[in-house]
Amino acid sequence: xxxxxxxxxxxxxxxxxxxxxxxxxxxxxxxxxxxxxxxxxxxxxxxxxxxxxxxxxxxxxxxxxxxxxxxxxxxxxxxxxxxxxxxxxxxxxxxxxxxxxxxxxxxxxxxxxxxxxxxxxxxxxxxxxxxxxxxxxxxxxxxxxxxxxxxxxxxxxxxxxxxxxxxxxxxxxxxxxxxxxxxxxxxxxxxxxxxxxxxxxxxxxxxxxxxxxxxxxxxxxxxxxxxxxxxxxxxxxxxxxxxxxxxxxxxxxxxxxxxxxxxxxxxxxxxxxxxx
Amino acid sequence: xxxxxxxxxxxxxxxxxxxxxxxxxxxxxxxxxxxxxxxxxxxxxxxxxxxxxxxxxxxxxxxxxxxxxxxxxxxxxxxxxxxxxxxxxxxxxxxxxxxxxxxxxxxxxxxxxxxxxxxxxxxxxxxxxxxxxxxxxxxxxxxxxxxxxxxxxxxxxxxxxxxxxxxxxxxxxxxxxxxxxxxxxxxxxxxxxxxxxxxxxxxxxxxxxxxxxxxxxxxxxxxxxxxxxxxxxxxxxxxxxxxxxxxxxxxxxxxxxxxxxxxxxxxxxxxxxxxxxxxxxxxxxxxxxxxxxxxxxxxxxxxxxxxxxxxxxxxxxxxxxxxxxxxxxxxxxxxxxxxxxxx
Numbered sequence: 001x002x003x004x005x006x007x008x009x010x011x012x013x014x015x016x017x018x019x020x021x022x023x024x025x026x027x028x029x030x031x032x033x034x035x036x037x038x039x040x041x042x043x044x045x046x047x048x049x050x051x052x053x054x055x056x057x058x059x060x061x062x063x064x065x066x067x068x069x070x071x072x073x074x075x076x077x078x079x080x081x082x083x084x085x086x087x088x089x090x091x092x093x094x095x096x097x098x099x100x101x102x103x104x105x106x107x108x109x110x111x112x113x114x115x116x117x118x119x120x121x122x123x124x125x126x127x128x129x130x131x132x133x134x135x136x137x138x139x140x141x142x143x144x145x146x147x148x149x150x151x152x153x154x155x156x157x158x159x160x161x162x163x164x165x166x167x168x169x170x171x172x173x174x175x176x177x178x179x180x181x182x183x184x185x186x187x188x189x190x191x192x193x194x195x196x197x198x199x200x201x202x203x204x205x206x207x208x209x210x211x212x213x214x215x216x217x218x219x220x221x222x223x224x225x226x227x228x229x230x231x232x233x234x235x236x237x238x239x240x241x242x243x244x245x246x247x248x249x250x251x252x253x254x255x256x257x258x259x260x261x262x263x264x265x266x267x268x269x270x271x272x273x274x275x276x
Numbered sequence: 277x278x279x280x281x282x283x284x285x286x287x288x289x290x291x292x293x294x295x296x297x298x299x300x301x302x303x304x305x306x307x308x309x310x311x312x313x314x315x316x317x318x319x320x321x322x323x324x325x326x327x328x329x330x331x332x333x334x335x336x337x338x339x340x341x342x343x344x345x346x347x348x349x350x351x352x353x354x355x356x357x358x359x360x361x362x363x364x365x366x367x368x369x370x371x372x373x374x375x376x377x378x379x380x381x382x383x384x385x386x387x388x389x390x391x392x393x394x395x396x397x398x399x400x401x402x403x404x405x406x407x408x409x410x411x412x413x414x415x416x417x418x419x420x421x422x423x424x425x426x427x428x429x430x431x432x433x434x435x436x437x438x439x440x441x442x443x444x445x446x447x448x449x450x451x452x453x454x455x456x457x458x459x460x461x462x463x464x465x466x467x468x469x470x471x472x473x474x475x476x477x478x479x480x481x482x483x484x485x486x487x488x489x490x491x492x493x494x495x496x497x498x499x500x501x502x503x504x505x506x507x508x509x510x511x512x513x514x515x516x517x518x519x520x521x522x523x524x525x526x527x528x529x530x531x532x533x534x535x536x537x538x539x540x541x542x543x544x545x546x547x548x549x550x551x552x553x554x555x556x557x558x559x560x561x562x563x564x565x566x567x568x569x570x571x572x573x574x575x576x577x578x579x580x581x582x583x584x585x586x587x588x589x590x591x592x593x594x595x596x597x598x599x600x601x602x603x604x605x606x607x608x609x610x611x612x613x614x615x616x617x618x619x
Contacts (some may be wrong), residue, residue, distance in 0.1 A: 111560055238615075
């Protein structure tokens with residue numbers, strides 16, 4: 001059989017498609033309340049390759065959490081498509097999705113009495129039987145998640161005894177135990193001091209690089225996100241930009257992020273500075 | 277859920293205590309029967325007095341079984357509600373189930389004077405009491421369930437349950453205001469709660485209710501564990517939240533509704549036992565907590581009932597008063613010691 005140029009490109013495209021973990025086309029997000037639509041953001045397009053670390057930045061109330069919730073199927077979208085591994089999100093059942101995507105939310109676990117080990121092992125729920133019995137395989141994956149997040153020393157502590165930084169690591173360990181190729185995190189570095197902020201983001205970088213996880217996290221730490229992320233999603237009021245941090249800086253994307261009277265973006269230092 | 281220790285030893289100790297409490301409950305009562313005679317009667321032997329046979333088989337044994345069923349059922353219902361609503365203050369009656377039962381019984385007893393004479397007399401058999409209270413709690417349950425379909429927020433459901441409770445309590449007060457002293461007394465006696473009026477037939481129906489409720493709770497062990505993380509995390513792990521909520525509310529209703537129908541509204545067991553159990557079972561895994569709460573509830577109820585009998589005296593105190601008298605100090609002691617109530 002002779003492979004014509006047309007089939008060749010389609011094979012190329014399909015192999016390219018295979019490497020796309022998350023694809024969003026012409027997406028509009030917002031809320032429907034009593035048949036009234038409230039649009040938060042529209043015309044969102046991006047596709048994230050496997051094993052990349054993507055930071056999601058934008059000012060307060062621009063719709064970062066709404067976007068993450070829409071991607072995790074926790075709320076309905078208004079328009080457009082979201083596909084995970086080239087499968088439309090709407091055709092994926094809740095249990096199937098739990099095998100593909102895990103989340104780290106801003107909310108603390110409801111029970112403060114859970115021990116760290118119990119909490120992390122809950123991540124295996126999509127795979128266990130009706131009483132949640134853990135197999136040797138499950139226990140191995142839990143162990144790996146604990147080692148990757150350096151939470152060995154606190155596994156017997158209760159959630160209410162943990163510091164914010166420790167709790168965040170435990171929540172990431174739970175997502176790791178869920179063992180999904182895609183992880184979404186909503187502001188994982190909030191409430192942490194500069195050391196722990198850097199620690200968490202470096203941990204995410206390591207997970208993307210060494211374990212091939214595709215990670216999308218929202219953050220207000222634009223300086224750190226620029227230094228660490230492979231790609232950045234920048235949400236502004238009129239457009240959502242998606243590119244490498246270097247290209248976004250060249251495009252002057254960060255200038256339009258905040259009103260210029262108070263802070264401005266310094267190209268050389270790659271960070272925002274106060275205006276005198 | 278992985279737990280770092282095993283609790284087999286605890287379970288064996290609990291079962292021994294349960295057995296001891298059961299024997300103590302049967303041996304003690306207003307008539308003093310020697311312990312040896314009680315044991316020989318239970319093992320199928322003869323007693324020296326035939327009246328002792330009737331006291332043990334037809335009164336004390338069904339009472340003890342009712343105590344075990346009521347205690348374990350209410351305690352499990354409390355555990356389910358605390359996890360479903362993620363609130364340490366939740367108990368089996370937060371959904372307004374006991375108020376619904378009270379309303380049913382109040383309408384039956386207090387309304388008898390309104391219906392008057394013949395009809396009133398016919399209405400007041402012991403079975404009609406059970407049916408009225410079951411119907412009352414079932415109607416409140418239906419109302420709560422229909423709300424559950426519309427509202428996603430469990431806190432809102434909790435508040436709506438409390439509101440149902442207030443409304444039914446108000447209707448009961450209005451009814452009491454217009455009724456005769458005699459009927460009012462009868463209603464108040466029902467609301468004291470009693471374990472001793474249940475026949476063997478009643479015990480059978482009650483066991484059936486408890487069996488269904490407890491079986492549904494065991495089916496829900498995994499979803500209950502997921503709910504410990506909160507609704508959003510539970511959903512992200514593939515949990516069908518609506519089905520789980522319905523299942524848990526149904527299990528609670530059949531437990532609390534059935535028990536209230538037979539034994540009257542019994543306070544505190546549902547709230548206090550799960551917290552007590554968490555003191556020595558330091559796990560949040562419902563696969564461990566559920567059987568632990570089941571046995572602890574039965575033990576507590578047997579002890580409360582033994583105290584309520586005031587052994588060797590003719591008097592029997594209201595069981596509802598005893599559970600509160602024992603339960604409230606325990607919860608206060610817990611709060612003072614730990615300074616917070618975690619679930």
